Amino acid sequence: MKRLEDFDFNAQPALDRRLFAELATGRFLQDGRNLLLLGPPGVGKTHLSIALGICVAELGHRVYCTSAMELAQKLTRAVDSNRLQRELNALQQPKVLILDEVGYLPFDAVQASLLFQVIARRYQRQQSLIMTSNKVFGEWGQIFANDAIMASAALDRLLHRSTVINIRGESYRLREKRQAGTAHALPA
Numbered sequence: 001m002k003r004l005e006d007f008d009f010n011a012q013p014a015l016d017r018r019l020f021a022e023l024a025t026g027r028f029l030q031d032g033r034n035l036l037l038l039g040p041p042g043v044g045k046t047h048l049s050i051a052l053g054i055c056v057a058e059l060g061h062r063v064y065c066t067s068a069m070e071l072a073q074k075l076t077r078a079v080d081s082n083r084l085q086r087e088l089n090a091l092q093q094p095k096v097l098i099l100d101e102v103g104y105l106p107f108d109a110v111q112a113s114l115l116f117q118v119i120a121r122r123y124q125r126q127q128s129l130i131m132t133s134n135k136v137f138g139e140w141g142q143i144f145a146n147d148a149i150m151a152s153a154a155l156d157r158l159l160h161r162s163t164v165i166n167i168r169g170e171s172y173r174l175r176e177k178r179q180a181g182t183a184h185a186l187p188a
Contacts, residue, residue: 002050012044012169020048023163024055029095032126034162038133042171045132046100052130053098061095068102068131071118072111079110091118096128103135103143112145116154123157131158 004024009017037045053063078087122129135143137155144151
């Protein structure tokens with residue numbers, strides 16, 4: 001369980017605490033706004049996305065959190081067993097769908113297409129997504145199996161009603177290791 005009050009905003013001074021306090025109210029759900037948290041590994045994207053999901057759940061809304069690759073694999077199995085529509089419909093039930101680690105592992109063409117379908121359906125119904133990614137938008141073609149057109153269409157839908165949060169800085173995990181004397185800083 002990751003909570004907003006447990007996040008170390010001092011380690012990420014560029015993040016606006018007031019923005020996260022506002023997001024915690026859940027008002028972004030009213031018009032189906034998406035939250036996109038971008039940055040390198042270890043800067044708190046997953047912590048923040050889960051914490052916001054918990055805030056939304058505590059407001060009485062359904063939330064589903066998974067990694068993007070786990071979702072793609074689940075949907076691929078659904079295609080293979082002729083249950084895709086059922087799975088896609090089930091993904092419309094949560095008020096917020098959290099997709100973690102978008103871009104960490106490459107999707108094949110089928111997985112990319114399935115992810116696009118999820119994004120498009122939620123966009124059409126003005127349902128919020130919270131996504132974390134280590135990729136800048138210019139690299140999203142790689143995420144969508146090197147299909148720049150599909151990536152552009154996905155970003156068009158994601159960014160139309162969105163808040164984009166860029167997180168910079170050093171990995172929490174590496175900083176803790178270095179402070180313990182067991183690791184060295186990575187080159188910039």
